[in-house]
Amino acid sequence: MRAPLREQIRQMLLDGLISGRWQPGDRIVERRVAAELEVSQAPVREALRDLEALRIVESSPNKGARVREITEADLREVYEVRAGLEETAARLALGRVPIDALERHVARLHEAARHGDAFAQVPHLIAFHREIVRASGNEILLSVWESLGFEVWTHLSIRLFRATPHENADDHEPIVEAFRRQDPGIGLLIRDHVLSYTR
Amino acid sequence: MRAPLREQIRQMLLDGLISGRWQPGDRIVERRVAAELEVSQAPVREALRDLEALRIVESSPNKGARVREITEADLREVYEVRAGLEETAARLALGRVPIDALERHVARLHEAARHGDAFAQVPHLIAFHREIVRASGNEILLSVWESLGFEVWTHLSIRLFRATPHENADDHEPIVEAFRRQDPGIGLLIRDHVLSYTR
DNA sequence: AAATACGCAATGATCGATCATTGAGCAAGT
DNA sequence: ACTTGCTCAATGATCGATCATTGCGTATTT
Numbered sequence: 001m002r003a004p005l006r007e008q009i010r011q012m013l014l015d016g017l018i019s020g021r022w023q024p025g026d027r028i029v030e031r032r033v034a035a036e037l038e039v040s041q042a043p044v045r046e047a048l049r050d051l052e053a054l055r056i057v058e059s060s061p062n063k064g065a066r067v068r069e070i071t072e073a074d075l076r077e078v079y080e081v082r083a084g085l086e087e088t089a090a091r092l093a094l095g096r097v098p099i100d101a102l103e104r105h106v107a108r109l110h111e112a113a114r115h116g117d118a119f120a121q122v123p124h125l126i127a128f129h130r131e132i133v134r135a136s137g138n139e140i141l142l143s144v145w146e147s148l149g150f151e152v153w154t155h156l157s158i159r160l161f162r163a164t165p166h167e168n169a170d171d172h173e174p175i176v177e178a179f180r181r182q183d184p185g186i187g188l189l190i191r192d193h194v195l196s197y198t199r
Numbered sequence: 200m201r202a203p204l205r206e207q208i209r210q211m212l213l214d215g216l217i218s219g220r221w222q223p224g225d226r227i228v229e230r231r232v233a234a235e236l237e238v239s240q241a242p243v244r245e246a247l248r249d250l251e252a253l254r255i256v257e258s259s260p261n262k263g264a265r266v267r268e269i270t271e272a273d274l275r276e277v278y279e280v281r282a283g284l285e286e287t288a289a290r291l292a293l294g295r296v297p298i299d300a301l302e303r304h305v306a307r308l309h310e311a312a313r314h315g316d317a318f319a320q321v322p323h324l325i326a327f328h329r330e331i332v333r334a335s336g337n338e339i340l341l342s343v344w345e346s347l348g349f350e351v352w353t354h355l356s357i358r359l360f361r362a363t364p365h366e367n368a369d370d371h372e373p374i375v376e377a378f379r380r381q382d383p384g385i386g387l388l389i390r391d392h393v394l395s396y397t398r
Numbered sequence: 399a400a401a402t403a404c405g406c407a408a409t410g411a412t413c414g415a416t417c418a419t420t421g422a423g424c425a426a427g428t
Numbered sequence: 429a430c431t432t433g434c435t436c437a438a439t440g441a442t443c444g445a446t447c448a449t450t451g452c453g454t455a456t457t458t
Binding site for chain 2: 004042045046049053055061074077078080081083084085087088092138139140141143144147148
């Protein structure tokens with residue numbers, strides 16, 4: 001059974017956003033996308049609504065969807081929220097995080113960093129943080145975290161502002177360490193770590 | 200210009216969920232709702248997707264939507280997330296919260312409490328907390344907070360578990376006070392306050 | 399020339415119909 | 429009686445077409 005059309009379209013739109021095919025401010029016209037993919041308007045609409053939830057796309061009645069203008073202030077806001085979510089997650093996850101999984105992600109991060117490809121690092125970076133949120137055991141928290149689409153935000157911030165996602169993949173070692181020794185200060189640590197991405 | 204159909208349908212579904220017309224576990228059948236409102240399936244689908252985002256309704260491909268089974272554990276998860284969000288919000292909002300607005304909400308809360316109607320208290324309770332989140336100045340945070348539909352969750356928890364939303368509307372006084380003197384401990388205070396709803 | 403009103407093309411919103419999947423009920427086989 | 433398929437109604441997913449709104453270009457007015 002193939003994935004619902006809406007999912008495929010959603011992915012296609014995401015790819016287009018990440019690749020820069022659609023720039024901030026651009027309209028995403030339901031019918032054009034539908035025509036291009038040879039599907040009807042309906043599943044495209046649904047995919048667009050999903051993207052709205054990611055807050056990468058905004059739309060108003062009868063005016064359609066457009067890619068949000070992303071400013072550094074927006075990025076700051078996003079990271080504040082993300083920091084708060086992960087702070088909560090880390091506190092809940094303390095003592096339950098699979099350390100070996102974290103280490104695996106960090107290893108891959110180092111690997112990608114050696115090759116010097118900023119974009120290649122993103123999936124591992126995200127995976128590291130997702131691991132922590134997942135370990136919180138709070139489904140709602142995880143789905144809220146997922147729903148904010150940080151992977152896309154990270155891509156956008158690299159492309160739009162030439163951000164280097166983390167000068168040093170080593171930033172993550174202290175976090176692993178803190179989890180290993182079940183440091184109750186983990187919340188603050190993660191919070192600052194995430195916020196450091198915007199500075 | 201009237202509100203989009205989807206909005207009206209969304210509201211009608213929410214009312215039905217709050218009133219108990221649809222119980223946890225019940226299916227919400229697109230065509231039945233469409234027939235009842237004399238609209239087509241499409242806007243009902245869209246409204247249902249909105250509700251999915253509120254996490255009150257879940258759906259899987261080709262199986263449609265159903266009202267989530269709500270357990271006290273779910274409620275706990277929701278409030279953990281909410282507490283985290285409001286903790287973040289309160290820290291950002293310190294020194295920028297309109298104290299008078301908070302006091303107004305508290306007054307109405309007391310009013311409703313005197314009449315002894317638990318449900319009537321909900322809007323004011325929510326308004327109080329929304330005020331704080333709004334004062335954070337972080338749009339994303341606000342929209343994430345809104346998107347979790349705490350008002351409905353509160354109603355559900357009252358109806359399903361006979362929760363009394365706050366034994367004492369006075370719980371809110373210390374928070375107002377803390378904002379007034381710009382107490383840096385406001386984050387923890389709010390956090391514990393929100394979490395107290397689940398105990 | 400500027401302001402306003404009008405008309406039209408583009409496009410979002412909604413509709414009614416059709417396709418495809420699911421799950422329950424029934425029947426045949428063991 | 430239990431299992432395994434099969435059939436079919438219900439219903440979600442998708443479609444193609446129509447309705448309604450918006451925004452822009454053009455004509456008209458002042």
